[in-house]
Amino acid sequence: xxxxxxxxxxxxxxxxxxxxxxxxxxxxxxxxxxxxxxxxxxxxxxxxxxxxxxxxxxxxxxxxxxxxxxxxxxxxxxxxxxxxxxxxxxxxxxxxxxxxxxxxxxxxxxxxxxxxxxxxxxxxxxxxxxxxxxxxxxxxxxxxxxxxxxxxxxxxxxxxxxxxxxxxxxxxxxxxxxxxxxxxxxxxxxxxxxxxxxxxxxxxxxxxxxxxxxxxxxxxxxxxxxxxxxxxxxxxxxxxxxxxxxxxxxxxxxxxxxxxxxxxxxxxxxxxxxxxxxxxxxxxxxxxxxxxxxxxxxxxxxxxxxxxxxxxxxxxxxxxxxxxxxxxxxxxxxxxxxxxxxxxxxxxxxxxxxxxxxxxxxxxxxxxxxxxxxxxxxxxxxxxxxxxxxxxxxxxxxxxxxxxxxxxxxxxxxxxxxxxxxxxxxxxxxxxxxxxxxxxxxxxxxxxxxxxxxxxxxxxxxxxxxxxxxxxxxxxxxxxxxxxxxxxxxxxxxxxxxxxxxxxxxxxxxxxxxxxxxxxxxxxxxxxxxxxxxxxxxxxxxxxxxxxxxxxxxxxxxxxxxxxxxxxxxxxxxx
Ligand code: F6P
Numbered sequence: 001x002x003x004x005x006x007x008x009x010x011x012x013x014x015x016x017x018x019x020x021x022x023x024x025x026x027x028x029x030x031x032x033x034x035x036x037x038x039x040x041x042x043x044x045x046x047x048x049x050x051x052x053x054x055x056x057x058x059x060x061x062x063x064x065x066x067x068x069x070x071x072x073x074x075x076x077x078x079x080x081x082x083x084x085x086x087x088x089x090x091x092x093x094x095x096x097x098x099x100x101x102x103x104x105x106x107x108x109x110x111x112x113x114x115x116x117x118x119x120x121x122x123x124x125x126x127x128x129x130x131x132x133x134x135x136x137x138x139x140x141x142x143x144x145x146x147x148x149x150x151x152x153x154x155x156x157x158x159x160x161x162x163x164x165x166x167x168x169x170x171x172x173x174x175x176x177x178x179x180x181x182x183x184x185x186x187x188x189x190x191x192x193x194x195x196x197x198x199x200x201x202x203x204x205x206x207x208x209x210x211x212x213x214x215x216x217x218x219x220x221x222x223x224x225x226x227x228x229x230x231x232x233x234x235x236x237x238x239x240x241x242x243x244x245x246x247x248x249x250x251x252x253x254x255x256x257x258x259x260x261x262x263x264x265x266x267x268x269x270x271x272x273x274x275x276x277x278x279x280x281x282x283x284x285x286x287x288x289x290x291x292x293x294x295x296x297x298x299x300x301x302x303x304x305x306x307x308x309x310x311x312x313x314x315x316x317x318x319x320x321x322x323x324x325x326x327x328x329x330x331x332x333x334x335x336x337x338x339x340x341x342x343x344x345x346x347x348x349x350x351x352x353x354x355x356x357x358x359x360x361x362x363x364x365x366x367x368x369x370x371x372x373x374x375x376x377x378x379x380x381x382x383x384x385x386x387x388x389x390x391x392x393x394x395x396x397x398x399x400x401x402x403x404x405x406x407x408x409x410x411x412x413x414x415x416x417x418x419x420x421x422x423x424x425x426x427x428x429x430x431x432x433x434x435x436x437x438x439x440x441x442x443x444x445x446x447x448x449x450x451x452x453x454x455x456x457x458x459x460x461x462x463x464x465x466x467x468x469x470x471x472x473x474x475x476x477x478x479x480x481x482x483x484x485x486x487x488x489x490x491x492x493x494x495x496x497x498x499x500x501x502x503x504x505x506x507x508x509x510x511x512x513x514x515x516x517x518x519x520x521x522x523x524x525x526x527x528x529x530x531x532x533x534x535x536x537x538x539x540x541x542x543x544x545x546x547x548x549x550x551x552x553x554x555x556x557x558x559x560x561x562x563x564x565x566x567x568x569x570x571x572x573x574x575x
Pocket of ligand 1 (some may be wrong): 163164165166215216217218219220221224289290375532535
């Protein structure tokens with residue numbers, strides 16, 4: 001089933017109201033907060049364990065009302081229902097989009113759509129849970145030491161080889177859940193085809209205790225397959241050097257059987273690589289790469305943190321899926337956050353969006369969101385092939401606070417651009433350290449360092465919202481010539497997201513939150529957020545250029561003059 005033509009949002013009454021409001025818009029958060037003591041309370045929402053304060057955004061009741069009208073006109077709720085029901089809303093690939101099915105609980109009571117959930121002839125729930133059970137059983141064997149390498153030693157390091165969605169999700173979640181990793185186990189992640197990556201990640205490893213997971217949906221991605229071959233060579237060479245295997249095909253394939261497993265939808269290609277399909281974990285073409293972290297693609301993390309934590313992680317996603325499905329748009333956190341992004345992008349000229357985690361364990365979250373948001377919504381045509389009628393997508397970027405404060409926050413506070421920013425923090429740190437001596441000044445002996453960290457989190461959104469006027473600067477005794485440089489305009493929009501702790505469930509909730517923000521925006525813009533044709537041309541050209549870089553003069557001659565000259569110079573420089 002294909003989708004109906006997208007609604008042109010610009011022709012909806014809500015959009016036209018917003019155009020009227022945006023014309024000459026002069027936000028004044030100080031005045032808005034002064035006039036409305038309930039503002040924070042009214043604009044703070046709960047979604048599962050997440051408390052989300054939208055009050056420091058540049059919105060009024062009129063703006064939010066009009067945004068919700070746009071969401072209704074574009075059919076956000078109806079399209080979400082179509083997505084979770086298995087309709088082929090990935091139109092250009094004619095596929096269902098069912099990442100939400102990856103976290104439907106095994107206990108099927110009350111599920112929507114109800115169990116058995118059959119899509120395109122497959123019982124989706126059965127397939128998902130059979131694969132999960134296989135991953136759990138395998139992870140248990142690694143964690144308990146029952147699965148050993150070729151010399152009988154237990155596995156200590158798992159190296160995930162993948163790229164894009166087959167890397168960014170697992171590495172982000174592994175880093176986020178470090179406090180939950182079983183002692184004695186470590187995961188590493190190889191993605192770049194730059195040989196430095198696989199070299200550095202394997203240099204200090206013991207081949208006898210290392211397991212490689214080749215994670216590739218298609219099992220055809222150049223980077224991943226090349227790195228997998230390099231890793232296999234490394235394994236054979238190192239095991240031979242240690243006298244653990246001899247130089248026979250049998251010994252080599254025995255080593256692969258114990259030290260390589262795969263995650264893929266293409267089990268035939270897995271077998272061709274030499275990995276026993278028994279040691280492969282499947283998934284399905286209805287899971288997009290950037291939506292796949294909660295599929296078998298997360299096997300490295302399941303090994304590291306164990307099945308119970310993984311089940312909580314999945315439950316976190318499901319809680320937000322249910323919030324998205326059942327909460328009226330007026331209180332629906334992913335919908336509201338998606339609508340705010342539309343407001344900033346299409347009416348206030350924002351080009352980028354910062355994500356600033358105030359928890360070190362989320363340090364890879366902005367990188368993860370870059371693929372999720374930009375590969376999904378960086379599109380110029382709508383799902384019916386017509387040109388988009390609005391700007392789409394935002395440049396997502398960020399770094400953990402407080403590091404960012406000492407780097408790029410200057411531009412967010414005083415630059416000429418509007419940069420909406422999401423501040424994410426948790427109340428209970430994994431490591432509640434105290435500063436024993438303090439600094440003899442503001443920081444008292446025994447100070448709770450997480451409280452100090454959180455003071456920064458609260459201070460930043462306050463400064464961005466309310467700024468500092470020229471009179472306030474003068475009142476500090478600043479000389480007049482420097483006053484303008486020290487003024488903060490305020491009215492810089494932020495969203496504060498606060499969770500009790502960075503548990504597996506909360507990590508799942510955060511990911512699902514952003515998945516559905518992306519969905520909301522994509523629906524309003526009328527785009528297929530689930531294809532990624534924009535990555536194809538570069539892949540094709542890399543293969544076409546490779547012979548030229550390798551010295552084939554006819555291939556070199558066929559290039560445009562700039563590419564030819566650059567390759568020629570590279571060949572001159574290459575020793
Ligand atoms: O870069 C494009 C892309 O197809 C991503 O969408 C995907 O996550 C990544 O490549 C990796 O693909 P695969 O898992 O098939 O190796």
